Amino acid sequence: MASVNLPQCSPAKSALSCCQGEDGSNENVRVHHSSNNNYLIQEKHSFPKRPEVDLAFKNVRYEVKEWNVRNVIPVTKEILHGVSGEFRAGELAAIMGPSGAGKSTLLNVLAGFNVHGAAGEILVNGRVRVAHSERWRRTSCYIQQDSHLRAGLTAGEAMTLAAHLKLGYTISSAYKHTQVLELLEMLGLNHCYETLCGRLSGGQKKRLDIALELLSNPPVIFLDEPTTGLDSASCSQCIALLQRLAKVEKRTVICTIHQPSALQFEMFDSLYALSDGQCIYRGPVQCLVPHLSSIGAQCPSYHNPADFLMEVAIGEYGITVDSLAMAVNQSSWDYKKPAITDSKPNAEIVPTPVTKEPPPPAGFLAQCFLLYRRKLLCIKRDYNLLVVRLLCHLFIGVIFGYLYRGSGYRANGVLANYAYLYGSLLLIVYTGKMAVTLAFPLEMQILTREHFNRWYRLAPYYISTLMFEVPFQAACAATYLAVSYWLTGQPIESHRILSFLVVSIAASLTAQAWGFFIGATTPVRIAVFAGPIIAVLFSVFGFCIRYMDTPSYFRWIFHISYFRAGFHSLLYTVYGFGRKDLSCDDIYCHYQKPNIFLNEMEINDTNVVNNFVLIVVIGVLMHLLTASALWCKLNRR
Ligand SMILES: Nc1ncnc2c1ncn2[C@@H]1O[C@H](COP(=O)(O)OP(=O)(O)OP(=O)(O)O)[C@@H](O)[C@H]1O
Incomplete structure (x- = not known):
């Protein structure tokens, strides 16, 4: 194939000069790098040396399966049609293209965020990257378009x-504190040390996102549209920061970007x-x-070359995408380094001996503790929701207690008490779930980002969440139960009170486990x-319908319904x-002998312990x- 003859093009020559006026003047687009680069100008911070990483990809395809109403069988849609290229250490690379071109998809595939549906080779320093490589996750970081920071910190x-999470406890807290201060200073955030993340500006949030990931000094940084939502000045500052990050430690910085100005466009290397x-x-x-x-x-x-590229890409110059793609394949670029696309057998990245791995992350228990502490800190700042949750339980307990007052000890209040017990269980099952x-x-968004960037593992995250949610839900349920139990005049006998509380709270926590499952x-x-x-489906069985009246093909629900088990146990x-x-206090009370009621309800042989075990087993199973x-969602994308 004949190669395309390119005009003489030196990397030192500004792209803007190619679009200059006939008199050669480019006054209107004079470059002021230094004024844009407010951050990182005086970099005091020294990172532990990490390996330089060149990233190449060959014939990368990505397809998704799409369902639509007309087709029962999913339709396969290819989004990336066999693209190849390379990104080098020490360079700031932009991925650009019209909306829907596949920029984010390519970034996701290169970062390893989307693996399912991707085909082709991704080479890290010339070696094929294995899918879901743990080493790769620790080598790179991916900063998504939206900041997912905890507003309460x-x-x-x-x-x-x-x-603490990323650098663990093999290094001193004093060292980590110095790292934090230096990084914040480096990114121009030192004055925000005490500012809540929720109150940071868009640009500050983006810089904090970067600072958080820089703690472990990843040699490869992916950013999805880091300048979206920023004004022009913040946008330039952000790109200048990325440029310096690439240069200072020879990092590979790759980002997708929408319509940069001519000045901003020129700040990219490739x-x-x-x-x-x-x-x-590509080039x-x-x-x-x-x-x-x-x-x-x-x-x-x-004309801004970035705008010009978009116009060409959407066909305004009469050149088809196929012709543009063919021209790329035919052209040869004058790169400073030899090509890096020669693949070696499957292997992970091998760091050069002069480089150092970052310290190991915090251990399992330390991760649980840190994540739990983070949760408590956030709650300390915003406890309104929790107070409302607790007060609602108290309030409804008083209301229910008042409505059904005395029904617990009166023979002619048995049916009212039956409704109270059903309503109570339904309430704490609903609020729990x-x-x-x-x-x-x-x-999920915060979890996805932090887990993907290997801040912590899933198990400590889940355990720390349960460490807070389980006791709090138990406290809410106990508040409601204590108030309403007393007001409705239920028997004040310690074994009944204990059994009532334990079974109800267990049912509420199992409903919560269902809630986690549905939410996840x-x-x-x-x-x-x-x-x-x-919740309603399971609650119907055992309350509105008796076992013997239930069609045989529905009876299995009786056996696995934690709601039925809880309700019968309460009765x-x-x-x-x-x-x-x-x-x-009437002439005749049908249910004066409680056994009559239990017999009619077919629950006279209820085994409370067995029911409790069933509730707990279902709860544990749901967790x-x-x-x-969650593991599949996070690791098998
Ligand atoms: N999971 C998916 N299912 C179906 N189509 C998808 C999926 N992910 C991406 N696409 C489609 O692939 C195309 C490329 O999407 P992508 O988000 O990569 O584009 P983009 O270049 O980043 O666009 P933008 O600049 O608007 O964000 C779009 O047409 C999008 O609708």
Whole structure:
């Protein structure tokens, strides 16, 4: 194939000069690097040396399966059509292209964030990267477009906790504190040490995102649209910061970007342009305009090359994407280093001897403790929701207690008491389930980011979440139960009170486990109705319908319903265990002998211990399923 003849293009020559006016003037686009680069100018911080990483990829394809209403069978859609390229250590690379071109998809595939559906080779220092490589995760970091910071932590606290998690306890706290202070200073955030993350500006949040990841000094940094939402000045500062990060420690910095200004565009070392899932340019930014002009697209005078690229990509110059892609394959670039795309057999990155691995992260128990502490810190700053949750339980306990007052000891109040017990269980099952069903999906974004960047493992995260949520839900349920039990006049006998509390709280916690499962596996929009539907389905069996009246194909639900087990146990706790006759202030009270009621309800042979065991087993099972589902979500993307 004939190669495209490129005009003379030196990396030192500004891309802007290719679009200058006829008089050669480019006054309007004069570059002021230093004024943009407020951060990192005086870098005092010294990182432990990490290996330099060159990243190459060959014939990368990515496809997704799409379902639509008309097709029962999913349709496969290819988003990346066999793209190749390379990114070098010490360079700031931009991935650009029109909206929907596949920029984020390529970044996700290169970062290892999306593995499922990806094909092709990704080479790290010339060696094929294995899918889900743990080593790669520790070598790179991925900073997503939206900042997922905990609003309730100050920047200093967020950095300190991240330092403990990522750098572990083999190095002193004093050293970590110095690292935190120096990094914050380096990124121009030292005055934000005491500022809550939720109150930081968009640009400050982006810089804090970067600072958090720099604690472990990853040699490769991926950023998805780091400048989105920033004003022009913050945008330039952000790119200047990335440029310095690439230069200072010879990091490989790759980011997707939308429409940078001419000045910002020139700050990138290399460009990878995509359109419709195909590569339409790869190489130094300075060579973009000469390359496009060589295939018949002349950049108008005083035009921003980044805008020009977009116009070419969407076909405004009459060149098809296929022709652009073909021109890329035919052109040869004058790179400073030899090509890095020769693959060696499957292996992970081998650091050069002069480099040092970062210290090991915190151990299992330390991670549990740190994550729990982080949760408590956030709650300390924003406890309103928890107070409301607790007060609601107290309030509804008083209301229920008042409505059903005295029904616990009166023979003609048995049916009212039956409704109270059912309503009480339904209430604590709902509050246990829905509080986490809706809150957990919001946690997922933070968890995904931090887990992907290897701040901690899933198990400590899940355990620390339970360490808070379980006692709190138990306290809420106990508050409601204590108040309403007393007001409704249930028997004041220690074994009944104990059994009542233990069974009710266990049912509430099992419902909470269901809530975690639904929240972790379904989107919020589905979770809001899936949670109540499941709760109602299980609650029907054992309350509105007796076992003998249930069609045989539904009877299995009786056996696995933790709600049925809980409800029957509560009834037995109140009316069983040899309870004496109830007080009757009418001429005749049908349920004066509690056994009559238990017989009619077919629960006279209820085994409270067995039911309790069933409730606990279902709860534990749901937590195990949740943890497994989360693990798959986080590790098998
Ligand atoms: N999971 C998915 N299922 C179906 N289509 C998808 C999926 N992910 C991406 N796509 C499609 O692939 C194309 C590329 O998406 P991608 O997000 O990579 O584009 P982009 O270049 O980053 O766009 P933008 O600049 O607008 O963010 C789009 O048409 C998008 O609709």
